[in-house]
Amino acid sequence: MPNPAILTVDDDPAVSRAVARDVRRKYGDRYRVIRAESGPDALDALREIKLRGEQVAVMLADYRMPHMNGIQFLEAAMDLFPLARRVLLTAYADTDAAIDAINVVDLDHYLLKPWNPPEEKLYPVVDALLDAWLSTPDVAVPETKVVGHRWSSRSFAVRDFLARNLVPYRWLLADEPEGGRLLTAAGLTETDVPVVITSDGKALARPTEADLAAHVGLSTTPALDFYDLAVVGAGPAGLGAAVYGASEGLRTVLVEQRATGGQAGQSSRIENYLGFPDGVSGAQLTERARRQALKFGAELLTTREVVGLDNCGSATLLRFGDGTAVGAHTVVLATGVSYRRLDAPGLAELAGRGVFYGSASTEAPSCRDEEIYIVGGANSAGQAAVYFSRYARKVHILIRGGDLSRSMSRYLIDQIESIDTIEVHPRTSVVAGEGDDHLERLTLCEQPSGQTRTVETSWLFVFIGAEPRTDWLGDSVARDANGFVMTGPDLITEGRRPPGWGLPRDPYLLESSMPGVFAAGDVRAGSVKRVASAVGEGAMAVTLVHRFMEAQ
Known part of the structure; x- marks a missing residue:
């Protein structure tokens, strides 16, 4: 070379x-x-x-x-x-x-x-x-290739995983000449797609995310059995905790089930983050934070699902889905939230085939000169609308309320109003979706009249609600009625500390009902759902981690 x-x-x-x-x-x-x-x-x-x-x-x-x-x-x-x-x-x-x-x-x-x-x-x-x-060199290797079908949820999942982990790849359709030649060379057929051909020429048919991670250079196995700090979730809060923890000398492991960045990593443009007056993409911000954490010595594990926490006295055990485990003096829960599924007939079957949850940036070029529909009225939906307006002929934003001012930042509202190809439909919801191999039409309902109408489209992007990723915690830590992790003063009821709390002090500000386990970012009850506040809570959690460890 x-x-x-x-x-x-x-x-x-x-x-x-x-x-x-x-x-x-x-x-x-x-x-x-x-x-x-x-x-x-x-x-x-x-x-x-x-x-x-x-x-x-x-x-x-x-x-x-x-x-x-x-x-x-x-x-x-x-x-x-x-x-x-x-x-x-x-x-x-x-x-x-x-x-x-x-x-x-x-x-x-x-x-x-x-x-x-x-x-x-x-x-x-x-x-x-x-x-x-x-x-961090741009390693010169032959490109990774993905061969699949245009309207395949499995193919989309592979492409989305690679894109969110910033792994460059070339997308080829199985029914086109080059895709067919690659399948033939690998001894596979169209029934085996999606097929990923790695940079070293290995063909993976219908790979799992763990298979992909192992073959594209992502770390999946912890180097140690015990750490000072284990961070669960690599969104802004988790990355913030990993950067500050590792930079201050803590043996830090960051565990992510899917890809770094969380919901923020999917944002096409974040313009209200301190220090970036011209905005920054979620992927770019995430990649900088990831490199920064690695620079300070944090260990990043991808495609590792944490399924439980066990209190072992002065330490906590993180149990993984494959039966293995690692221990840590302290834990920061930063698993964030996920978008709620839209409960309307026909949509579940079309997920990944025209119906997408979150900003599927991999699909943007395919939306060129078409009409797309976005459900949601918060910042994520607004950022997606502005981004997709570069490609789509028309972007329709569907909201239940009367306008965007209740849940969207003013700067985004101003941008949307200045783009002729974006139209906001107040008090409008999706009540059904139809299509054969992919989404072909939506049924919309307008309030208060209740009148319905059908629109032809192959694209629906959903940004509604915020469900915390905490079901795996079970009863190990206290959560509120919506599943968010309760911390600090919220755990004190009528002057009493949470049940099972064995320490002669109240829980620290971000500390959960399990001593030494902290929560930061969107997963925490009462948190401010913004990138900057999530990063700040991640950093603050590390300060409390030090206080906890010094008292042991």
């Missing part, structure tokens, strides 16, 4: 030669230095590198270029090499644009021209970026 590339882009030939010369002089023995004199030419070079299955470590792009400026180029380049480190070359007058680019294209650094002497102003920056890239 050829050495990884360092790409330089500048439309001034003299400057282009100078930066390539300086970079080649220091790094030419370990990296290939590729020079381009325009954004389009540089993108052509990147596409060729990608097709050859090679790597790009660092991209340095001039800001002021005709046809495509440096920010536009880096934004397009992210789609090809998302892990490559990005540097903007800019004059002093353009520093504001460079600062804005930190949020727009996740810029790693900007350099003021000229950078003489390079030993002081160029090389230290590139050294640091190369070190960072080497710690």
Whole structure:
């Protein structure tokens, strides 16, 4: 495999030669230095590198270029090499644009021209970026392929799992020539789909999520038998707890049943999170947090289902669905919530075949020029509507209330009102769905008249309610009538501590009825259902973890 590339882009030939010369002089023995004199030419070079299955470590792009400026180029380049480190070359007058680019294209650094002497102003920056890239390189391997049927719930589940775990793959239809050739080569037929062909050429027919995780590089087995902190659930609260716990020296394991990010990880654009004035996708925020947790030494287990908690005195035992277990001094429950199923005739049979719960971003390109329906009036539904409006001819939002103001942030309402292709239908609900191999039509009911009408559509995305993922807890910790975990003062009734509480103190603020077991984020009774508050509770839980451990 050829050495990884360092790409330089500048439309001034003299400057282009100078930066390539300086970079080649220091790094030419370990990296290939590729020079381009325009954004389009540089993108052509990147596409060729990608097709050859090679790597790009660092991209340095001039800001002021005709046809495509440096920010536009880096934004397009992210789609090809998302892990490559990005540097903007800019004059002093353009520093504001460079600062804005930190949020727009996740810029790693900007350099003021000229950078003489390079030993002081160029090389230290590139050294640091190369070190960072080497710690999480964009590994050059043949691509993973998924072969399946367009309207198959199993095929959708595989694609959704890979997408949510940020595993790149190529989607091929089984009844098209290339998909058929792959099935034949694997000795399989269309009845065996979905089939995943891994990067090393192994074919997995109808794989489980555990099979997928094991074959695409996700960790599924704990390295230790005992930890200081076990975090259950890798949404914003769980990731926050893992980052703070590991960074403070706690042996930390983060256990996730499906994929990191939770509901927030499916958000197409989060615009009210501190520090991101231009917004950030849930996947991007999740990936940063995941890398941060791993950087500090946290261990992340995927596709591991925790089915029970056992109090073992000064420790807690987490029991997994396969019969194994790990112990920990303390536990943070951060399992979040899931969307409620829409109770209407015909929809259950069409789940994954036109009816989707949450923002199924993998389906967005397939919605191009079609009409889609979204049920729900909170922020998740609004973010999905804005995102799908880029593809769909028309986006219909169905809400039970009279308007969106009760449950949606004002900034999202303003965006929706400014997009002509989004229409809000107040006091409207779905009462039935129909279709053969996929959703074909919906029956809608309008209140207060009770009048129904039928609409033709193949797409329904549901964002209603919030059911906590706590059934597995049983009676091990106290929950409220809706299943949310009760913590802190909520556990004190008429001055009495919860039954079975054996400590001479009241439960800490985020502590459950089982000593040493804390709850953070959406799963906690009374929590604020926002990403920032979930992250804050995850961090706060670690402070209480320290207090608990010091008292033991």
